[in-house]
Amino acid sequence: MWCRGFLQQTVRHVSSRQAGVIFDVDGVLVRGSAVIPAARRAFRKLLDSNNNFLFPTVFVTNAGSCQRHHKAQQLSHLLDVQITPEQVVLSHSPLQMMKSFHDKCVLVSGQGPVTHIANTLGFQRVMTMEQLSEHHPLLDMVDHSRNPTLPSSPPQSLPQIQAIILFGEPVRWETNLQLLIDVLLTNGRPECGYDTQLSPQLPVLACNTDLLWMAEAPSPRFGHGMFLLCLESVYRKLTGRELEYKALLGKPSLVTYQYAEQVLRQQNCNRRLNTIYAVGDNLMTDIYGANLYNRYLGQRHAAVTTTTRVVARGMGSEVMAEEEPMSAIQCHSILVRTSPLRFTSFFF
Structure with a gap:
């Protein structure tokens, strides 16, 4: 089930380009070689009249047996939208x-x-x-059947x-x-x-x-x-x-989300994003990873805020403006209930 609230919240940020979206692929947009019908309908709402993305968007998948341009071609064909290799982040x-x-x-x-x-x-x-x-x-x-039949040479x-x-x-x-x-x-x-x-x-x-x-x-x-x-x-x-x-x-590692945010910023003319929405179907990778990254962003933002206050009171060395981190303020996880969720209880 796709989250209508997510679409409404995200569109509010479109005019200022303050939001970016991370999409999982398998289980969210496609299952195997077939597109999930509800995903295609919802996905169209994230495009303008010229089929361009309304805001920075990346596709982060744990797949790793192909290259970015191949995955971009595959997604472009399945979703009938032009997706560039620069919008694809593979596990490697x-x-x-x-x-x-x-x-x-x-x-x-x-x-x-x-x-x-x-x-x-x-x-x-x-x-x-x-x-x-x-x-x-x-x-x-x-x-x-593959064992050598003759004495092996050194x-x-x-x-x-x-x-x-x-x-x-x-x-x-x-x-x-x-x-x-x-x-x-x-x-x-x-x-x-x-x-x-x-x-x-x-x-x-x-x-x-x-x-x-x-x-x-x-x-x-x-x-x-x-x-x-x-x-x-x-x-x-x-x-x-x-x-x-x-x-x-790969998800749920922090380095993957850091890399994905860097790709989002590049689409946003290297300007900082306030909010990242991470859409996924797997609790143990997509959702856990996004929540972990949100906690990391919160701690980083709090540390910078504290440092700035100390500097303002004259209790620390001056912080240069260009040293301000480019990281987003928050990362919201969006669970799409299409796959491994219902099997989670088997393993815990």
């Missing part, structure tokens, strides 16, 4: 900001053109799970893996679980035996922590978060330690 989009990893040899896991995606994000030395398996065929032994030399990027759920979970554990427990050298001394863990960057997502099936499907749960469980069982993440990206 914030990786562009993590420049300290861009020159490292990274192992990537996921579906789709993962090498091209990683290169587009700035990563220069990329290794796929398929390349790793091809160079070390004895590591993946679950599928007997493994070819590969550069040491320095970080792992998990873009999304893989097709062959057993292969990726095995190889990822091999890389983690050999400090990036899977041709060696496990390191019993447990060296400092390799950095792991994970995108999309959704346990479930809504497609065309009547009940939710496993998401990348379910795969991460399996990886964490195996790692804990073998090492007695918790798997540590250098970064968790």
Whole structure:
């Protein structure tokens, strides 16, 4: 059910361009390849007579097996509205900001053109799970039909893996679980035996922590978060330690909402927005993430207000006007009741 109050509140801000909107995609606008009829009707109210958006709008999805321009083309076709790649934020989009990893040899896991995606994000030395398996065929032994029939030659030399990027759920979970554990427990050298001394863990960057997502099936499907749960469980069982993440990206992470707000500001001529409306169908990602970001904005705004008062009383150093944060004042979450909500009680 779409929220009429949300539309009424948002339109009030149109003239001053003080509001921006973050839309989830799956379960809010589409289910699989089909547009949700009510969403299409409501969506038209957010456009002017020339089919232009009335205010800054971004589409933030935890999908990560494609690139922004492909998702923009898909949404433009489904919604019959021109959506630009700059309006799309995928789960891996914030990786562009993590420049300290861009020159490292990274192992990537996921579906789709993962090498091209990683290169587009700035990563220069990329290794796929398929390349790793091809160079070390004895590591993946679950599928007997793919086991080498001839004595294996010595493994070819590969550069040491320095970080792992998990873009999304893989097709062959057993292969990726095995190889990822091999890389983690050999400090990036899977041709060696496990390191019993447990060296400092390799950095792991994970995108999309959704346990479930809504497609065309009547009940939710496993998401990348379910795969991460399996990886964490195996790692804990073998090492007695918790798997540590250098970064968790996608909703509900703060960095994703910060990145989305930055994109909204760019559409608003880099002017600050007062209010952000985040529309989603998943309590544990869309709504929790938006509420978390709203709390962050409130704390940030309160801290700046307090500092300004102290400065005004002559009790602190002068704050320059250009140092005033560009962050919005608040972020309102809007729940669309179309999907995993009714299954939440099964898991809590």
